[in-house]
Amino acid sequence: MASPVNVTVTGAAGQIGYALLFRIASGQLLGPDTPVNLKLLEIEPALKAAEGTALELTDCAFPLLHGIEITADLAEGFNGTNVALLVGARPRTKGMERADLLEANGGIFKPQGNAINDHAADDIKVLVVGNPANTNALIAQAAAPDVPKERFTAMTRLDQNRAYAQLANKLAVPVTAIKKLAIWGNHSPSMFPNLFHAEVNGQNAADAVDDMAWYENEYLPRVGKRGAEIIDARGASSAASAANAAIDHVYDWVNGTNGEWVSMAVPSDGSYGVPEGIISSFPVTTANGEYEIVQGLEINEFSQGKIDATVAELVGERDAVKDLGLV
Ligand code: NAI
Numbered sequence: 001m002a003s004p005v006n007v008t009v010t011g012a013a014g015q016i017g018y019a020l021l022f023r024i025a026s027g028q029l030l031g032p033d034t035p036v037n038l039k040l041l042e043i044e045p046a047l048k049a050a051e052g053t054a055l056e057l058t059d060c061a062f063p064l065l066h067g068i069e070i071t072a073d074l075a076e077g078f079n080g081t082n083v084a085l086l087v088g089a090r091p092r093t094k095g096m097e098r099a100d101l102l103e104a105n106g107g108i109f110k111p112q113g114n115a116i117n118d119h120a121a122d123d124i125k126v127l128v129v130g131n132p133a134n135t136n137a138l139i140a141q142a143a144a145p146d147v148p149k150e151r152f153t154a155m156t157r158l159d160q161n162r163a164y165a166q167l168a169n170k171l172a173v174p175v176t177a178i179k180k181l182a183i184w185g186n187h188s189p190s191m192f193p194n195l196f197h198a199e200v201n202g203q204n205a206a207d208a209v210d211d212m213a214w215y216e217n218e219y220l221p222r223v224g225k226r227g228a229e230i231i232d233a234r235g236a237s238s239a240a241s242a243a244n245a246a247i248d249h250v251y252d253w254v255n256g257t258n259g260e261w262v263s264m265a266v267p268s269d270g271s272y273g274v275p276e277g278i279i280s281s282f283p284v285t286t287a288n289g290e291y292e293i294v295q296g297l298e299i300n301e302f303s304q305g306k307i308d309a310t311v312a313e314l315v316g317e318r319d320a321v322k323d324l325g326l327v
Helices: 015-025 044-059 098-119 133-142 157-171 205-209 212-224 226-234 240-255 301-323
Strands: 005-010 036-041 065-071 083-086 125-128 152-154 182-184 192-194 262-267 279-287 290-293
Touching: 005 015, 015 036, 015 044, 015 240, 036 044, 044 065, 083 098, 083 133, 083 240, 098 133, 098 301, 125 133, 125 240, 133 152, 133 262, 133 279, 133 301, 152 279, 157 182, 157 192, 157 205, 157 212, 157 240, 157 262, 182 262, 182 301, 192 212, 192 301, 205 212, 212 226, 240 262, 240 279, 262 290, 279 301
Parallel strands: 005 036, 005 083, 036 065, 083 125, 125 152
Antiparallel strands: 152 262, 182 192, 182 279, 262 279, 279 290
16 A cells, blocks of 8 residues: 555644545545545644544544644644645635735745745645635745745636536436536635636536526526525535635646646636736646646637636735735
């Protein structure tokens, strides 16, 4: 059996952490042949709750779980880490301005980026889940100059999964009938699920739907505002579905997609007019632990307008954290 992979989860005592850790320990993050050492990184007041989760993890007697560490110390939490899931973040509270939110998250993701730079393993892969995820990833990346920039990614896989499920529902097909349905841009209501390159049982998805009014006025807002719909219904934000998407994201990054497209927010190489360096969602394929942005797609006017709008939001966030000296 392979040697254990060190996986750090920040915000381990939170609701996504609780939905995520058991699945990682059972082998769903990396695959059934890869043992894991879990590192639970929390702030001091939440350490006791994280310890409680660790007791339960122990009680599952997972064959692949080789060790659990719990800490509030960043150097310890990222020491030798191969995969970092940055989940803990500062939520927006009532009346909070965007600049204040970005600054508060800078206080979390900058020191975490520094610690990853100084202590993580050479093959470190980072997934940022904590919101605003794309820009938090940019902050952590800027604080880790010795780590290749492409190792910092943010999660739009939940948006992709939502987009698949809503389209499958509309067309009364199983989700497995759908391919190449990717999210572009920011993990925010401005994101763009692109049906024009997607396929349903081999047919173009926009043609299969054949209803631009539904696409524009129902589908896009439904997928974009699904997070708010969940909060309304549950009284808490999505947790199990977010954890599930984090598993999907990392599993595919590590194990490859065999040519299938998946959505990942990754540093732009300038493709499709997205300014270089912005961490934006694209369709990607992965192989041998690396991803590539799908190239050469024709973007129609409708899509370009949507992509430009969501990317403008990301550029605004980037400029705001630049003003704060975070990137
Ligand atoms: P939660 O509030 O239940 O848990 C957050 C945890 O992070 C808490 O235990 C807290 O103690 C911890 N934490 C805060 N600051 C920390 C720090 N500096 N270091 C380590 N831990 C720290 O929140 P929940 O529901 O687990 O969500 C976590 C984040 O994920 C939120 O920012 C949420 O907006 C985001 N999210 C992102 C999604 C996406 O698709 N990208 C989907 C759903 C949620």
